[in-house]
Amino acid sequence: MAPKRICFFVMPFRPELNFVYLYLQRYLEDRHGLTVRRGDTSVLTKALMDKVETEIRAADVIVGDITDANPNVFYELGIARALGKPVLFMTQQAPESAPVDLRQFEFIHYDLAREHELLTRLDNAIGHILGQGYEGLFDDAVELLRQFNAQTGSNYLATSAEEFQARVIRGERLEGIPEREEAAYPEFLLPKIVAESTDIGVIRKMDRWLSDAA
Numbered sequence: 603m604a605p606k607r608i609c610f611f612v613m614p615f616r617p618e619l620n621f622v623y624l625y626l627q628r629y630l631e632d633r634h635g636l637t638v639r640r641g642d643t644s645v646l647t648k649a650l651m652d653k654v655e656t657e658i659r660a661a662d663v664i665v666g667d668i669t670d671a672n673p674n675v676f677y678e679l680g681i682a683r684a685l686g687k688p689v690l691f692m693t694q695q696a697p698e699s700a701p702v703d704l705r706q707f708e709f710i711h712y713d714l715a716r717e718h719e720l721l722t723r724l725d726n727a728i729g730h731i732l733g734q735g736y737e738g739l740f741d742d743a744v745e746l747l748r749q750f751n752a753q754t755g756s757n758y759l760a761t762s763a764e765e766f767q768a769r770v771i772r773g774e775r776l777e778g779i780p781e782r783e784e785a786a787y788p789e790f791l792l793p794k795i796v797a798e799s800t801d802i803g804v805i806r807k808m809d810r811w812l813s814d815a816a
Contacts, residue, residue: 606775607732609636610661612654612679614672622667622714629721634728635771636663641678658682663731664689668700676701688731690724729764736767739779743795746788750796754811758804761797769794785816 613619627638641654664682682689697709712720780786789812793799
């Protein structure tokens with residue numbers, strides 16, 4: 603099973619932001635299958651900044667909350683940028699209040715009173731950065747669906763790329779993604795791409811077709 607991808611949060615260690623972190627940690631783990639960490643997550647016998655740099659190096663994506671322009675946050679984000687890590691910037695303040703050097707980047711301006719808006723923008727940003735790893739799977743699944751429709755005289759529609767990715771992530775957490783040459787690969791992909799995959803009739807038809815193709 604492929605290791606889960608890591609999202610590292612860079613933010614001030616303040617009580618009011620701790621809630622934000624814990625809430626988004628749970629959401630990103632459930633929705634995107636990420637391991638979400640922060641500088642105080644690991645218990646390592648090394649200096650805090652050495653620990654933070656280790657975490658940044660291991661991360662696939664960085665979320666940086668620059669609310670109140672904390673110098674430590676800017677330092678850690680500088681490390682992330684120097685290492686070529688993709689960074690999502692968040693702030694509770696107006697983006698134009700950010701330092702000039704950061705205004706060129708896109709910000710997620712959030713207000714906890716508008717939770718849905720925050721999660722939607724976060725989903726889009728995470729999907730844009732990490733979704734590239736699922737593009738090949740999506741292409742294979744669309745081709746598999748084409749073959750399934752042609753050979754069974756069906757006309758089932760493909761689900762959206764976003765929903766396909768969410769389904770794959772859930773399956774990846776439970777069972778892992780089979781290698782392309784494995785027999786289990788089409789069995790994994792087909793239910794993820796068919797929009798009507800929860801219909802019992804469709805499930806039975808997919809099972810029969812996959813059994814015959816094995």
